[in-house]
Amino acid sequence: MAHSSIGTPEQLRDPNYTPALQRAIPLGIQHVLAMFVSNVTPAIIIAGAAGFGFGSDAGAQGFPDMTYLIQMAMLFAGIATLFQTIGFGPVGARLPIVQGTSFAFIPIMIPLVAGKGVEALPALFGGVVIGGLFHMFIATFIGKIRFALPPLVTGLVVTMIGLALVKVGIQYAAGGVPAINSPEYGSLLNWSAALVVILVTLGLKFYAKGMLAVSAVVIGILAGYVYALLMGMITVEGIATSWGRAAPVALPMPFKYGFEFSFAAIIGFCLMAFVSAVETVGDVSGITKGGAGREATEAEITGATYADGLGTAVAGVFGGFPNTSFSQNVGLIAMTGVMSRHVVTIGAIFLILCGLIPKVGAVIRTIPIEVLGGGVIVMFGMVVAAGISMLSDVKWNRRNMVIFAIALSIGLGLQLDPKAVQYLPDSVRILMTSGLLPAALIAIVLNLVLPEELSDEATEEVSGGLSGHAKGELTGNTRT
Known part of the structure; x- marks a missing residue:
């Protein structure tokens, strides 16, 4: 990709450089498209696990709550991103780090809310706030705990996150948990909608370049949405009803669902904060290496961890879920070669605007669960693959x-x-x-x-004799 029209090589490696707006705005929106579906998916999953319902034709019950959670996912991803890119005091890496709702906490959140409706949310958000504050505390000693989380541990955890969630993707593609005992569950129609998403996503990932490849999951879900509309799985009237119910603009409400202290929620979020912090350290290192060709400084790592925790704590106050740095945007920086944090700031502003307009969340809510299932299968499968990739360093x-x-x-x-x-x-x-x-x-x-x-001892007694003595030998490092 030629960068001459954007800036000189030295400028492109500078986080403080701002390209011309006609270049910066598309690059910023590109960052949003790369993470948009992944960012709102946790809110949809948790709402579904709690029992809020799906689809444009679902009853009015749960509509405002699910829409609000989607709205907060967008709003506080944008705000947390500003904490990273602009920063203040010790908070923020001042690097082009895109924040978004973390997948890592979903396996912790689902048992906390399963089937309990909005009554489970006060304890959940209490855990988010306390966990976020604890995450900020981790920033004071993040460099000293990395030894306890080598690739063996982090790779296992990331793999477990993906394995915990792949079932969700299959259930969604088949028709969703509420329909599990209905004749339609697992029907060819349901699976066809999910397969359209998967096939379009794969096609774009492998055969397209630039913006199309980066936005593959978003475009795949849009294709699935159109297919579902053509097949009668959603109706124009249903979409119009959802659009009409939502207010044009709405501000977040502090403690909208109340606030409770739950031992399980607090312990769960605090323990997962360690994993999230180490993930952020890896992303910061990836950004500085891929975008600027250097190692991350201690101030950048500490600032990024502070921003992670603060973004999570503030989100929890208003009904948002834990935030973390998004790895797919790290890859996007390496691909575009643009290290400007101000480009990502533009993307953050776009997310904030979307989060203040409930009609955006209302339209997202009309996505059929089968269509979302196709995207979820791809996303959570990639989480498993990322974990296995990390384990290759073991x-x-x-x-x-x-x-x-x-x-x-x-x-x-x-x-x-x-x-x-x-x-x-x-x-x-x-x-x-x-x-x-x-x-x-x-x-x-x-x-x-x-x-x-x-x-250095033999492995036969624990591997059934499959210790291997050729390529990929288990007693040596799998990377050369």
Whole structure:
């Protein structure tokens, strides 16, 4: 890609450089398109898990709540991004970091709200606020805890996040949990809508370039939306009704759903804050390496972590979910070669405007769950793939295989069979059945306490003889 019309190579590597507006605005919107669907999806999933309903033809019950959660996802992604790009005091990396609603917390949030409606939201948002404040505290010592979260742990956690959520994608594509006992669940019509999204997304990712490739998931969902409209899965009247119900402009309301302290929510969000903080450190490093060809400074890493926590805490006050840096935008910076933080600031302003207009959230709410399912299958599958990619940095000796095996078996097993711990106290049971937290805790503790001298011993007794002695050997690093 030629950059001469945007700026000189030195300018492009400078976070403080601002391209001409006719270039900066499309680049900023490009960042929004890259993360838009991923940003609002957690709000839709949590609303669905709580029982708010889907689709333009759903009843009025739950309409304002689901629309509001989508609205807050957009608004506070934009505000948290401004914390990063503009910054104040110790808050913000002053780098082109795009913030958005984190997938990592979804496995924690679903057990907290499952089937409980809006009554579960005060405790949920109490956990978001406290977890965000704790995340800010982590910024004071983030550099000192990275040793406890090597690729073995972070790769396992990211893989577990994806594995916890792939079921959601399949259920959505088949028709959604509320329809699980209906004859339409799993019908060819439902799956065809999801497959349209998947095929269009794949086609654009592999055969298109530039803006089309970056916006593949958004365009895929738009194609699925049009298909659903043509097949009668949604109606123009239903879309118009949703549009008409929503106010033209609405401001966020502090403590709209109240505020409660829940042990399970607070512990869950605080523990996941460690994982989110390390993820942000990786993204900051990726941005400075890919965009400026240098390592991230300690001030940038600390500032980014402060902004992560503050963005989450402020979002929780108004009914938003935890925010984190978005990795897909890190790749976009490497692709465009434009390191300007002011470009991302323009994207943040666009997100804030969308968040102040409930009609945007109302239209998003009309997306059929089957269409969303196609996008979710792609997104959460990519989360699993990202985790596996991180695990490729692990030296697969006996010690690391045992740690991974035990953490994955217990975490995934508890997630698949929640009744296995039905006699635990409610708060502990919710944390355990998330699967993610027990897996992360087991991996962290075992990695810290198991001696390294186990590393060079044979692996046959734990791998069924599949230790490998050729390409991809398990006793050596998988990367050369």
